[in-house]
Amino acid sequence: MADPADTRDAPLIAPIERTGRGFYLTVGILLAFIVWGAVAYWTQFTEGLGVTGLHQPVSWGFYVTNFVFFIGISHAGTLISAILRLSKAEWRRPVVRMAEVITVMVLFIGAGQILVDLGRPDRMLNIIRHGRYQSPLLWDATSISAYLTASIVYLYIPMIPDIAILRDRVGKRKLLYTVLAMGWRGTVHQQRVLNRAIAIMAVLVIPIAVSVHTVVSFVFSMTLQPMWHSTIFGPYFVVGAIFSGIAALIVAMVAFRKAYGLQGYLKPIHFRYLGQLLLVMSLLWFYFTFAEYLTGYYGNEPEEMKVFQAKFTGPYWPFFWGMALTNFVIPVLCLVRLGRRTIGKVLLASLSVTVGMWLERFIIVVPTLSNPRLPFGEGIYAPTWVEWGELAGSLALFALFYVLFTKIFPVISIWEIREGRDVGLKEVEERLRTYLPDTPEAGVVPAARGH
């Protein structure tokens, strides 16, 4: 099915065949941030968590915020890839690979945040040897392991026909591509196996993904702390995750579209559809946030109100109102009218949401801890260079993993684009025809009409 002589999609293979100066410059900048992060972590590893701004009562800060943030972004792959595949949306074709790569790469970074947060990382194997399933952290470990496994499988299986194209077209890394191509020749039987496996994974990966961010939220909601012990946390976190995931995906799409000249494949219509999804998620996120805070405010429980006031007017007001601005006001203003300058508006909204969703995680974690129930004295959390370095290094490491991936494998699914050209139009036309009142059901012989 994949004819190696088909050169229409040369731009998709070009980044693998050639490497320009821009790549080395980008990697250089990323490595600088990663070194900062590594130095920061080494300082913490040798001297203890005291080099951060954490203290009693705010014993969780940047690292746990980052953990929730990065795991949240991992929901990009699931929503776009799985749901769009299941709903047979044709516009997904150039987008799915990028989404799936985000998920796999960011899960490593997200899980790493918890390891960075440990006071005794040398004892991390204790979670495996002596784990307790009553603890939400073990639910996290299990769920994220399942999601990571499923995402890698869900990324790899649809990559197989593309790897076969690389095996046949590209001169270098022969062994790698031959091995990973799993003997793909595009036969009918192989195609059937692949399609069935992708369909099963698309269905399986959605509940796993929902469970991941739900159990991440349970780390907070299973405690008794004010404004954490809330039943809405499960769905709230999932919605927030999908929200931030779409935003991260759009940023990645814009970046690689520019870097690799993919304007022919990632067109304004793709950004328009994703922008509309982002708008819907922004409104949904606002609805959950509003319900959460109105409930707290109306109930007027003293300990909850202490935390509430800390966010609304107290020391954390810049982050809270900044979150409202970047998660709701700016995206809605940018996305309601996507007529002209689609990509610019969608990019601005996405960058805004990425910042906003980090602020949202921060606003959930820190104000509750800094306002304990007993008259302990309010805690003010001031992160140090170590925590900033760790955040910068983590973001840079994620970006580096992503960029390296695009140098080895195609960042847009070549065979699915070709499938869209060869088969997609016809399939869609037939499907549309079955919707209309005058045509028979698909698969029914016309002679049976009128019985």
Place this chain on the structure above:
Amino acid sequence: MARWGMVIDLDRCTGCQACVMACKAENNVPPVGAKEAARGRIISWMQVLTEEDDEHSGEVKRFLPRPCLHCDDPPCTKVCPVYATYRNPEGIVAQIYARCIGCRFCMAACPYNAKYFNWHRYQKDAPGQNPDVSLRPKGVVEKCTFCHHRLQRARERALGERREVDPAEYVTACAEACPARAIVFGDLSDPGSEVFRLARSPRAFRLLEELGTKPKVIYLSEGEGRG
């Protein structure tokens, strides 16, 4: 089976913090230094909290000595991922430093903020320390243990002398040190003990009782005319 608990009479407490100092001396609680203290990292297994008067700000209304409350339904043990903190059959919530991975989930879950963390390597070998209590390394959580080492000592002594443990032999450092005798420690399941009697006083109340943690440190509110 014993059920160790404590009664603290707030009417007797003067806020002198002798209990705090005795606890630190007994349990090798490290001084963290002025710089770390300013950053909010003081380790104080027994801590005297002060409730300020709502009307006259700055005026202390009540001193609240707060050890670990050794809850019967502890929120901290539920969330520990590695069995580093658990409730033993005698009701003491134990902390195992060798198992703790320093995730600080128990600190986030405790509604009384009774848990403390070693943000640096605060403890050093120094003369004059209590040999019965192990030093904590960097990166683990620690908290009040109801001076459990004293119970072990009393049991060993009784075993050696082939007799039962006398309830008066096991007393926590804070209870022993309090000059106002505000802190009473003992077996809540022993009808003859003083804690048993005081726990049933009409002045008795439990801190944050509505959370359902079932703490075994019971407070006696101030007498008539106050509290």
Place this chain on the structure above:
Amino acid sequence: MANLRAAPDRTVRVIQWGMAGVAVVFIGGIITWIAHLIRTAWRLGDVPSASIGISLVAIPVFLTLLGVILYVFVGLLRDRGER
């Protein structure tokens, strides 16, 4: 496939079946780990219901993942043999 002269056929096959083996070992390892946690919780009497409940969901999920992986590996590699 003339291009394959660069990579000996047998080496490639060995690595590919090796990948399938790694998948079995990895997922088998995770399932063994979950069973170990159930056993520990049971032995200590520490809320074994939590472990059992979670494993009732987690183990079938991991087995399904393993099933999909092996289905794809076997489905693609076997077909190759029937040239």
